[in-house]
Amino acid sequence: MNCSYKTIKNCKSIVQLGMPIFVAQMAVLFCGISDSIVAGHLGASQLAAIGIGSSIWIAIFATFLGVVQGIAPMIAKQFGGQKFAEIENSIAAGLLIAVLLSFIGIWTLIHSSTLLTLINAPLDVRLLAKGYLDVFIYALPAAMLVRVFYAFTPAVGISHPVMFINIVAFFIKVPLSVTLAYGYFGFPQLGAIGCAIGSVVMFWTMLVASLVYVYYSSRYSIIGIRFPRRLPTFNILFSTLRVGIPMAISQFSEIGSFTILALFIAKYGANTSAAHQIIASITSVFYMIPMALGIATQALVSQNRGAGEYSNAKGIALAGLVLTLSLAMISAVILLTIGMVLLRIYSDDLKVVLLASIILPISAGYHLCDAVQCVTSSILRAYEKNVAPTIYYVLSLWGIGVGCGWLLSNYGVELLRLNLFLDPMGFKGYWISSTAGLLLASIIMLIMLANKIKYDVKSCHLSTTTSL
Template structure:
């Protein structure tokens, strides 16, 4: 078991390095836009909230295929992996069409969430650029899930780390202008991401074509006609998982749209808190990915006892790591906020929000681990229902009521006019979610089903 934990640990650290590089995209954009203007970072906050909601929910469909491919690897079926990956291209095409439509036509969503008119033009410019970066982003996510299932995440991590070397200078240049280029503001950050997405996917495509690692999968065999039975299986596994991620992400990102009503100060401070929460999320996410890949491998190999032992050990590890990251956010909240902004009005509010982020992360660590491992047991519908009730209702809904509908006493009105109601309610809802998911997980492993 010690060797298994070391294997998962190496896998998780490798995935974490790559995920942090990707998260550094958002951190870079937040810092660059924050130095450009408060309006730019406010537009970035709203625009990135919409893009992440679309991308993450579609990405979840393909990330949910990781356990399937890991099981096929454990069962010694490399050709089945190649065939199912080719079939996933049909789903990817449909996902790209749906996602680009939302990003290129966001007017109804912006009106529904009452995003201020002054921000809408810049937000639409930002999304129009990112829409064309969605296809390579989703295709690279499929490549990433494949490598994780095969137990070889290093290629993905190296690509993600190298892409950061392109992203940082490009964002600065396109946002602030220079060398004959006019400043583009938040849209410059989006254009930098677009360039990086196509570059990284192009290199990944070359690797799939040239590396011996992928040869046993016969990925370049002729694309078969749609296998509706297999695609239906993908949908039963991936669509609830994608919708669950949509609910999870929108319960988080819709805060940015609702907070934007409070003005640029609230949006800027919320963006800092949201970015830190997203960075923290990468730690349990990496552990969850590594654990789910290994658990599915052993389930495919027919060793349920080893899979269950790994789940219990890694659950305790996820809880311990969650405590550690939360403590860092709480104790170092002021220095961390100071990295993001030099605005004397944004800094104090952002520091207070990081207290909520610390609590939010602890619950997030547990529920993230649980939902990924539950996919190894094909449990996807129950988490979706719980997310809808708890995160949309208890978190986002109650937060909205406290911020905009509650007739607060005079002493509470200053607190009410900040992003705090949303963060407090979301953290509380996530704690209930984590407890419920933990119960479902340990019940599932007591009576595993294929």
Template sequence: MHELATIARHAGTVLAGQLAIMAFGVTDTIVAGRFSSEALAALSVASAVFVSVYVSLMGILQALLPIWAEQHGKGETTAIGASFRQSLYLALGFTLLGMVILVFPEPILTWTEVPQSMQADVRAYLMIVGWALPSAMFFRLYATLNQALGHPQLVTWLQVGALVLKVPLSIWFTFGGWGLEPQGAAGCAWATLLVDYAIAIVAIVLMRRQKLYVPLQIWQRMEAPDWQRISAFLRLGVPAGLSILVEVTSFTLVALFVARQGAMAAASHQIAANLAGVCYMVPLSLGIAISARVSWWRGAGNEAQAQKLAWLGVKIALASGLVLCSSLLLARAYIPHIYTADPHVIALTSSLLLWVALYHASDSIQCVCIFLLRCWRVTVAPLVVYCGLLWGGGLGGGYWLAYKNEATSAYWSTNPMPFWIGSGLALALVASLFVFLLHKVFQAQLADAR
């Protein structure tokens, strides 16, 4: 019960912070939807590109959590500080890569055939959030470090405070006022940029002044790049980041493909995707919490306890997934009214939420499983599974139903439903395979011990 309580506190604290960050997207979706359907459609496309880049890069840095948690379990405090300084080189390199993609998005917009009428607003949004990426990536390192140390509350308070600042700024920049012209969807991006730099600065101040970080000796002279250590980071982080890239793009690229169906379809899909993202915060928080604790026990040398906690995490993921799935099914006729007053968008969104609910039930299990697999440094196999099922089965299958199959493409020419059907079925297979893979890893470890 002690371990369950520890995990619950950690996960609950992380969840509060993740929901605050997710509320950034909810706020922008509501604000843009109230501004105009065109602004909401442009936000749908632009945020799909930004999230694909940011979450993929975030995944590379988040993959460092097991390393720092194991060092924490071993009591190697100064090694964590040295490792953190080396991670700054990793963050810098991938930040520059992400900025190039966001500031010059033309190849992506051309490939996905985003309508010309949307492209100007999309480019403006991406240009702004591209310059927010350095602060966002540093804050991700700060968050990962605190989660590995078992102190996520320091991150959560900053995330909640950021939301308090984000809401009025998004409204002001989007609608204008007090001498500022209405910015539309770009106003949400300006708000994000200002808030991201504000919390990054506060994080640096806390790392300088909080006693928690003193034993880590973070504020030492920066060493030259340790390529052996950075290579170890890359071996763990790159497959993890690519896995998240496949997972996220199988989800966000839908927004780009749906854009050709018109503003109503894009707006409805944005609301559905936003709700799916909010639900995802629950298994994400659980995955962070359980993997930190599992890695701590592995660092302490207790593999049996680590495996026991891993299976507990899978069971909790299943239970929470079923609860949220049921909640969405019961409330799907009412939720869209929060986002928009357009009756056509409301009706289409309500029908999409049926598949969003089923999608989340599988998403909950696979999310926790992939965090647990990283604790045992299993990253390549999940990447292969993602590529085959999420890209091939989910995204490819949805695209085929929507645009290539004569029997269905005419019926769903203005409806994103095929993409949700394909993704939901693909995720169910992914979740099953990940549970099986986790079981095989534990069996192999037991055989090695014998």
């Protein structure tokens, strides 16, 4: 009974910290969706330009975001151990990394025409995409610096500011993008460029709001968090990169694998590509739940480990897994029961809907496996296991998801001498293999986590016995 009460209490703590993160992530997601909707009414060229431009932007930003996010488990552990002076050092490391990565990103965006020439798209689309990316040069510094705030705030148990700032930014970005894209109220019609300008204003609004909140909020001053007054030490900088670089590799691998899959699936025709994109969009929305729970669980586990409460850290880790799996099962049931309704929201084309419906049952299993690996890898990073989860995740995405998916889609499993499917499976093969890869990665990560928790608690008992 006591164990059940603790589990419920831990789940409540995770939800309280994770729910605002989920809302904040959804606000960002809908900002991207709104750009596609706006551009969709301006013609195929504008929509294609935003699709190509945003893919390059997301690849750069999400990869760099992973590096900056490396300060999160470190700060959470420092907060739990009440080492507030070290928190300032970690924030300084995050800010320095964000600035350095901004320079690299700006250089990449300036020379994005080289990347665009590799894409087989009409010249007018490439020129529009180049203009779209040129505008994002002005967004990158703010976008990177604000991620430092978004990394350390949940780490110290405060997540509501992230939610409120993102909601405000959303309601600034969307009307501004619509106004500039369509040329309302006397503004010139800028199309995709207008959407990019809206994003620039959004990121700078988020940064200014974050700085103001940190400066004036008593919640930060109480725990001694101030703006860094000196450069970070080399040890803190190295520790941040040791956590952040594997996270960045995971982010880049995920984006890269989905891009490759989209290119492979494109050969099956426009309807199949559309069906694939719809399923990918739906699963990405559901993925926001385990992502938020993973961030919250990671923060709470790190805090308790920093405080030396290893048994509590174990309880929170298990509660995070149970909660994530439970909600993922509910999401899977939704996909299986009312999935067709969701598909009709995305498209009125019956052929596209029917093709997407073939993947719905597979997407339910895909989401379950993806949710488990997401929260498990986040918890492992709280236990300072950074490299191994990344290796398993990359292998699952590329080795099994892309590699085996290509075999299943083009040759079936007759090539593997299993004789379960005599014909090539088409784009369904990629989803089956991706699900299998995530399942294998989840199992391996769960075994790693169980061993790490067991070792952690055992070490705690040994140190306690020795001190007595």
